[in-house]
Amino acid sequence: MAKKITGTQALTGNRLSDGGVVFLASNGVWRAGLENARLAHSDEDIADLEAEGADAVEANRIVDPYLVRVEVRQGRLVPAAFREHMRTRGPSVNLDFNSRTNGQAASAA
Amino acid sequence: MYRYDEFDATFVRQRVDQFRGQVERRVNGELSEEEFRPLRLMNGLYLQLHAYMLRVAVPYGTLNSAQMRKLAFIADTYDRGYGHFTTRQNIQYNWPRLPDVPDILEHLAEVEMHAIQTSGNCIRNVTADHWAGVAADEAEDPRPHAELMRQWSSLHPEFSFLPRKFKIAVTGASADRAAIRYHDIGLRLKKNGQGEVGFEVFAGGGMGRTPMLAPRVRDWLAKEDLLPYLEAIMRVYNLHGRRDNKYKARIKILVHALGAEEFTAQVEREYARIDAPHIEPEQQELKRIAAYFAPPDYDALPGDDPALALRLEKHEDFAGWVERNVSAHRAPGYGIVNISLKPIGGIPGDASSDQMRAVADLAETFSLDEIRISHEQNLVLPNVAKRDLFALWQSLGEHSLADANIGLASDIIACPGLDYCGLATARSIPIAQDISRRLGDPARQREIGDMKIKISGCINACGHHHAGHIGILGLEKRGEEYYQITLGGSGDERASVGEIIGPGFSAENLTDAVETIVDTYMGLRENGETFLEAYRRVGPDPFKEAVYATH
Ligand code: SF4
Numbered sequence: 001m002a003k004k005i006t007g008t009q010a011l012t013g014n015r016l017s018d019g020g021v022v023f024l025a026s027n028g029v030w031r032a033g034l035e036n037a038r039l040a041h042s043d044e045d046i047a048d049l050e051a052e053g054a055d056a057v058e059a060n061r062i063v064d065p066y067l068v069r070v071e072v073r074q075g076r077l078v079p080a081a082f083r084e085h086m087r088t089r090g091p092s093v094n095l096d097f098n099s100r101t102n103g104q105a106a107s108a109a
Numbered sequence: 110m111y112r113y114d115e116f117d118a119t120f121v122r123q124r125v126d127q128f129r130g131q132v133e134r135r136v137n138g139e140l141s142e143e144e145f146r147p148l149r150l151m152n153g154l155y156l157q158l159h160a161y162m163l164r165v166a167v168p169y170g171t172l173n174s175a176q177m178r179k180l181a182f183i184a185d186t187y188d189r190g191y192g193h194f195t196t197r198q199n200i201q202y203n204w205p206r207l208p209d210v211p212d213i214l215e216h217l218a219e220v221e222m223h224a225i226q227t228s229g230n231c232i233r234n235v236t237a238d239h240w241a242g243v244a245a246d247e248a249e250d251p252r253p254h255a256e257l258m259r260q261w262s263s264l265h266p267e268f269s270f271l272p273r274k275f276k277i278a279v280t281g282a283s284a285d286r287a288a289i290r291y292h293d294i295g296l297r298l299k300k301n302g303q304g305e306v307g308f309e310v311f312a313g314g315g316m317g318r319t320p321m322l323a324p325r326v327r328d329w330l331a332k333e334d335l336l337p338y339l340e341a342i343m344r345v346y347n348l349h350g351r352r353d354n355k356y357k358a359r360i361k362i363l364v365h366a367l368g369a370e371e372f373t374a375q376v377e378r379e380y381a382r383i384d385a386p387h388i389e390p391e392q393q394e395l396k397r398i399a400a401y402f403a404p405p406d407y408d409a410l411p412g413d414d415p416a417l418a419l420r421l422e423k424h425e426d427f428a429g430w431v432e433r434n435v436s437a438h439r440a441p442g443y444g445i446v447n448i449s450l451k452p453i454g455g456i457p458g459d460a461s462s463d464q465m466r467a468v469a470d471l472a473e474t475f476s477l478d479e480i481r482i483s484h485e486q487n488l489v490l491p492n493v494a495k496r497d498l499f500a501l502w503q504s505l506g507e508h509s510l511a512d513a514n515i516g517l518a519s520d521i522i523a524c525p526g527l528d529y530c531g532l533a534t535a536r537s538i539p540i541a542q543d544i545s546r547r548l549g550d551p552a553r554q555r556e557i558g559d560m561k562i563k564i565s566g567c568i569n570a571c572g573h574h575h576a577g578h579i580g581i582l583g584l585e586k587r588g589e590e591y592y593q594i595t596l597g598g599s600g601d602e603r604a605s606v607g608e609i610i611g612p613g614f615s616a617e618n619l620t621d622a623v624e625t626i627v628d629t630y631m632g633l634r635e636n637g638e639t640f641l642e643a644y645r646r647v648g649p650d651p652f653k654e655a656v657y658a659t660h
Contacts, residue, residue: 016136018206019160060138063156082588083527086536087158091528093456093538 010037013065129211153224169237170198181465232262288600313364316570341380410442458486526566535583576600
């Protein structure tokens with residue numbers, strides 16, 4: 001059974017070349033950063049996003065696109081699901097190893 | 110160390126060429142993602158949350174310096190300057206680009222490495238005691254058998270599409286440092302009354318959502334019968350393993366459903382049917398392999414080094430490091446050096462390319478060119494003369510690799526969790542960092558003593574939380590991370606599965622709860638009991654009371 005889609009949606013996927021997290025922006029362009037995503041509020045807009053996602057798969061640019069629900073929290077656009085929040089932000093730990101500050105956590109979620 | 114023969118070398122090169130063609134076809138659209146996914150997984154390439162991840166096999170956790178240098182080179186050239194050593198004795202790169210992966214595999218092949226058997230429903234890279242071949246408590250080095258199993262399993266058509274992934278661990282020691290009873294098959298080499306060496310065989314263990322300890326299916330198996338016997342186990346599994354349900358497909362579910370006795374009876378029946386003539390060539394191959402694992406030429410040294418004794422007296426930090434990080438070696442005058450990859454507040458198991466190169470250099474200078482990866486996400490220099498310990502310790506310190514915390518509260522296993530892993534439900538790394546900062550004061554953790562804290566970011570249990578004295582499982586509830594605590598788990602020769610103590614904790618409250626558990630133990634321990642001993646004596650109640658009264 002298809003999952004019922006509610007609320008504002010964005011379409012996300014991973015770039016084929018490097019797996020980077022991207023969102024469908026305007027005119028078929030995929031960009032990093034949820035703030036660049038084209039948002040869909042109606043069934044029609046959602047169908048458009050999905051159709052463009054299928055095109056990007058066909059064109060071998062994007063892997064496994066899917067819809068994520070987004071909402072505005074404290075004036076910022078964020079994914080509703082915690083996993084998507086983490087996926088959009090990138091690792092929450094400091095990766096600058098060779099500076100020897102290994103492990104100092106960046107700002108918490 | 111094992112060296113590839115012509116067959117191995119050709120096989121690995123062919124796989125690289127094959128994968129190069131597959132990547133090209135994926136990039137130019139001849140292969141869809143659906144078609145490509147199984148192919149990339151067969152070569153250790155996953156798509157994780159933010160990027161691809163390449164898992165490189167380190168068979169039975171043994172490496173030489175050239176191989177470690179190559180891992181550093183790959184980290185610098187194709188990734189972000191670091192790698193993550195895992196509980197499967199592998200290394201993972203978190204940021205490779207798809208078009209670069211064939212080149213990475215080609216570099217690996219140059220030093221006889223690959224990423225085969227690190228994914229998919231096959232027999233995975235065999236793991237082993239990280240002190241294999243040098244441990245003082247060992248009957249025999251299990252690695253020649255591990256290598257034989259690698260060769261046998263990597264091309265066996267019957268085992269390429271098993272109901273689920275299949276993990277084998279092997280040890281030759283009385284103390285279990287390879288968590289063998291938590292594996293699909295666990296093998297222990299031991300001596301019988303006549304001084305002969307054979308295998309004790311366990312089958313049907315595992316972690317994941319249904320943790321189980323493998324029951325013993327054979328108390329004694331002659332060494333030469335190993336592969337036929339394993340084949341019999343695999344056949345019973347292949348025949349009855351649940352292919353219809355992913356969650357019930359592991360061999361542990363089958364062993365549990367049939368009962369250990371019936372499972373064993375079926376294996377024995379199958380075993381009796383297997384023809385033995387192929388044993389002879391296997392024995393010749395085993396002999397060929399074993400020659401590579403012959404003990405190196407150790408210097409004839411006195412058991413104790415007088416200069417070392419003086420230094421231990423004079424340098425308290427050095428003495429503390431030797432006490433925790435250096436273990437008994439079978440050769441007189443030598444020690445096994447365990448290098449902690451758990452700096453206080455650090456990311457468990459991560460090493461920078463600089464650190465990898467430093468370890469490679471130090472292995473060449475001080476450890477007869479050998480390095481090991483432990484399933485506890487640390488590194489090992491297995492062959493260090495005691496007279497060199499001080500110089501080695503100083504050099505390790507220059508690379509932030511001299512933390513004296515092996516087996517202590519800050520020597521935490523943590524899987525990548527939701528900072529990287531596509532399957533995760535919560536983060537593991539920041540939790541490990543927080544606990545390590547809280548308990549990591551050197552005097553305090555020494556006072557606490559032996560303590561294994563293990564953290565997984567989801568039910569798959571890659572962080573071995575079921576085997577943690579304190580186990581932590583990250584879950585998600587209503588968009589928030591929360592953490593379940595288990596107590597009393599152990600992966601050693603007295604293995605046990607940890608018990609859930611009650612409702613979970615938020616990320617903010619978790620470290621307080623862990624500290625309360627530790628303080629409770631400190632308050633009730635008797636006569637130098639370790640945490641695990643105390644827990645086994647008193648059970649969970651005092652810990653539950655303390656934790657839920659205050660949190
Ligand atoms: S335990 Fe879960 S979160 Fe951690 S590495 Fe394994 S699959 Fe990923």
